[in-house]
Amino acid sequence: MQKILFASLLLILYAGSSVMAQSCRGSYATYIVRDAKGKVITNPASSSVTYTGGESIASKKWRYSIQGEFVNAGIKLPAALAAIANNVSGITTSQFCNFPEPALLNVTLGGKTMELTFKFPKMGEQDSADFVVDSLPFKPGKYAITLAKATGYGMYYAPTGWKKLP
Numbered sequence: 001m002q003k004i005l006f007a008s009l010l011l012i013l014y015a016g017s018s019v020m021a022q023s024c025r026g027s028y029a030t031y032i033v034r035d036a037k038g039k040v041i042t043n044p045a046s047s048s049v050t051y052t053g054g055e056s057i058a059s060k061k062w063r064y065s066i067q068g069e070f071v072n073a074g075i076k077l078p079a080a081l082a083a084i085a086n087n088v089s090g091i092t093t094s095q096f097c098n099f100p101e102p103a104l105l106n107v108t109l110g111g112k113t114m115e116l117t118f119k120f121p122k123m124g125e126q127d128s129a130d131f132v133v134d135s136l137p138f139k140p141g142k143y144a145i146t147l148a149k150a151t152g153y154g155m156y157y158a159p160t161g162w163k164k165l166p
Contacts, residue, residue: 024097029118029131030070030090031105032081034159038137040081042088043067051091053105053116062105065092070132075154077132090132098123112140117165121149130154136162 033041033049041047045064053062068086071077077085093103099120107114118133129150134157136143142165147157 024126025128026094026096027098027128027130028070028092028094028154029099029103029120029133030065030092031107031116031118032088032090032132032134033107033109034135034137035109036138040084040088042084044089044091048109049091050108051105052108053093053103062091062093065090070130074152075130075132075156077156078158081134081156097125098127098129107138109138112138114138114140115142117142117144119144119146121147123149128153131157133157133161134159141165 033044035041041049044051051062067089069092070088070090071085081088091105091107093105099118102120103118105116105118107116118131120131123129130153131147131150132154133145133147136159143162144165145157145161145163147161148155
């Protein structure tokens, strides 16, 4: 009986420690949508913006974010975006802990599509970060951005980081 109790105690202690070791807050990537003139589309869900991407990967589905949702991450934004951030909705995705592989997003406006690839930094298995990624003025084509490792809980990534792909 003592052996069974001792084995049960060890099992409980081991299970408890492995659960604690696997906790993280999760990571979010939010894409700020801009029109062809570079103006922020504050509510893409109520405009003519549509998107696809990640539907086959349950943990990387995209969705319209709630207005101002990314503001709570404490990420320093450029003044012009910070002034309207509480009224801005983007397109967002999340992943438990972090993004181990690139995320794909196709954004369509006026019947034309931008095919976007978000390349996330290598992070520790239990690390999490938020990525607020600004858009170039809308122009159809394929683009990729390589995101640097976030400082603190997250970072803002300027549109200058986007590279046009062939």
